[in-house]
Amino acid sequence: MKMLGIDTETNGLPRGSRVPRMIQLGAMVFGYEPHEEGILKEEQLINSTGRHQLVEIATFDEVLDPDITEGAWDEEAANVHGITLDQVREAPPFFEEFHRFADMCVGCVALVGYNVKYDIDVLYNEIKIIGMETRFPWPPHVIDVQDLARNHLPHRETKRGNSPYSLGEAYQLILGREMENAHDAMADIRQTVELYLELSR
Secondary structure, rough: OOOEEEEEEEEEOOOOOOOOEEEEEEEEEEEEEEEEOOOHHHHEEEEEOOEEEEEEEEEEEEEEOOOOOOHHOOOOHHHHOOOOHHHOOOOOOHHHHHHHHHHOOEEEEEEEEEEEHHHHHHHHHHHHOOOOOOOOOOOOOOOOOOHHOOOOOOEEEEEOEOOOOOHHHEEEEEOOOOOOOOOOOHHHHHHHHHHHHOOOO
């Protein structure tokens, strides 16, 4: 069984009907496989239970250029993820990387992420822009790790209503340590998968 974890970084937050543009995509295909001596590199092994091991099958980690104007660049977002406009302008456009990413995702049964609806909306928007919305092998099931974490953490309210926990907050409260390289898409999805595994025990 293969699952797909995704995380995106964007040029800013949604404003009205505007969907932010994707400037980094981190994705990991992972799944359980029978133990086979000598097959895996040590860094591929996520964890091992019984006769099966959870392994990292494939990854996709790219900064991407959505060809945005300087006026559409949000410096506050850049301060969070650390990606500069110059880096984006030197990166490949998504349509050049789409088939490599899509091929990696074939056969995945679930899509995993933290507050994953946001990432799905961002990814779908980019796929639609390049006219490939019918060519992407979307997994049939979605698992939002934020929802799983919500069931294990105290409910909290602010003046604006329910206040969900960020990935960093949930990771620290549940796993007892701080995230590394937060807001890097690849680092975020690796640690989201780690959190998902802990919550799925």
